[in-house]
Amino acid sequence: MSLTSLLHRLARPGLARPGLVTAALAAGALALSTTTATAAPALTQISADPYTNSTSQHAAEVEPDTFSYGSTIVSAFQVGRFTDGGSSNVGFATSTDNGTTWTKGFLPGITTQAGGTFQRVSDPSVAYDAKHNTWLISTIPITSSVAVPEVFTSRSTDGGLAWSNPVVTATGSSLDKNWIV
The missing domain is CATH 2.115.10.20 (Glycosyl hydrolase domain; family 43)
Structure with missing residues (x-):
């Protein structure tokens, strides 16, 4: 069910519950904010395991x-x-x-x-x-x-x-x- 459908259903007489509507509105605001967010910053790898001894775990x-x-x-x-x-x-x-x-x-x-x-x-x-x-x-x-x-x-x-x-x-x-x- 889409957020819009959920909000319309909750708004019907007898079905609306203030706490649920508030939660649905908050979820909608969160969904809107995450869809308009900018891209995550690029990650920079600052080290890499150069060792190859068989006795330890590498790439760690x-x-x-x-x-x-x-x-x-x-x-x-x-x-x-x-x-x-x-x-x-x-x-x-x-x-x-x-x-x-x-x-x-x-x-x-x-x-x-x-x-x-x-x-x-x-x-x-x-x-x-x-x-x-x-x-x-x-x-x-x-x-x-x-x-x-x-x-x-x-x-x-x-x-x-x-x-x-x-x-x-x-x-x-x-x-x-x-x-x-």
Whole structure:
């Protein structure tokens, strides 16, 4: 039944119920507003999983963290997620012009996929140090499916466009779900 037919039927004597007419009118207004809406903005893919190891799921980039300061946006995320935890590496995507254009890449020196010694990495967290004009991404390295008792931090001193090998910034026996601010 069309919206017009429904409204005519509801307007007949004895059939009209104010709440139902109001709901039908609201649905009509919604239908009209959705038919005259402009096209959705174009989507921009800012990263893609380049890894091919058979031990993790590919075309998957998950568990993102994002921080912005001024016109710069930095996002970090797991790339090539393992079903029992961690990922093949941590990717980053940086925009220095409020999201108009993006630079993407992967953190160096953590996993064997990127010149490091660990099988996996997890829990990327992004922060900005305004005093030193430095972007930071902290992660937790993993051997097999067991978290190493360390938190790594990678630094970028060029606006989030290139990243250093990580340094150990925390140690402990039960580190999990790191956060950096």
